[in-house]
Amino acid sequence: MxxxxxxxxxxxxxxxxxxxxxxxxxxxxxxxxxxxxxxxxxxxxxxxxxxxxxxxxxxxEDVLLEHAAALVGDLDARPFPDEPRAALHALAQRFVAAQAGTPRAVSGRMVREIIGHRSDWLRVLGRRRALSAVIEPILARGQEVGAIRDDQSPVRLAQALTILWLDNVIGWAERPEPRPLVNDLERATSLFLDGAAVGATPDGKPAP
Incomplete structure (x- = not known):
């Protein structure tokens, strides 16, 4: 070599x-x-x-997007647990830890820039991966082992979970007295997985 x-x-x-x-x-x-x-x-x-x-x-405002891209960059530097639910919860914890040094107000504005200025986000992101691209293989693995329903592509499921997480970051950043962000993301992830699990009905409840 x-x-x-x-x-x-x-x-x-x-x-x-x-x-x-x-x-x-x-x-x-x-x-x-x-x-x-x-x-x-x-x-x-x-x-x-x-x-x-x-x-x-x-x-x-591109500085906020650059910071966001850097935060996502190392989220999967270490292997995730094999079990999809455990892997997503581990990713949520890493996501929170990555932005621990970012003030809440800055985190909230950063996420609003990602959501509200998608073309700028993609321009700044360039060849680097967005958060949904880190989530996607975990969900794909869940479909392979029969833990995640396969009536939606892992790409769309990853995008849905990403939006859910980002929405929770905004709520956490803008709430006067927030709970720890990791608690909000853990709860959001559990709700998402309950709806995406094999056997769940379209309303997210277990099949009878």
Whole structure:
């Protein structure tokens, strides 16, 4: 096997600059909100020229989408349990842990950007995987072993669970006194699985 080609220094510098812009923007977003934060403030905090921001991002909200893409990136770095229900609950826990350092208000706005600006989300995401793409093989495995009903494709089921999770993140982020996010996602996942389980009727109840 040939040795991997070294990463060009310019690419490494670009990655560091992009990371500095994201970190600076998220700090400012948390302190004063997205609307009140200007690109000038972000670039000043990151100690780069204003034009550099637009080398990496088209608009300041793209920083939230970049952060979201990074959070999803390592969710399946470790194997999941073989049993589909256990695997989805493990993924929900990892999803919560990945954003533990993100302020609630920023998490909520980040998810609203994903839902409300899909074309921008896909543009920023690029070749990286969305959350539904991490969920999909778990559901496909569940269908293979007969644990998940197969009247819907795993793609559509994964999209449905993703929407359910994201909706719960928004509720958690915007509720004055929220429960722990992991509790909300665990409950949402159980409700989803009860409806997707083999033997469930269209209304999600077990067949008589």
């Amino acid at each position: 040939s040795a991997p080609e070294p990463v060009p220094p310019t690419s490494r510098r670009g990655d560091r600059t992009r990371a500095a812009l994201v970190e600076s923007a998220l700090t400012l977003f948390a302190a004063q909100g997205v609307e009140a934060t200007s690109v000038d403030q972000v670039t000043q905090a990151a100690k780069v020229a204003k034009g550099t921001f637009y080398v990496h991002f088209e608009r300041k």
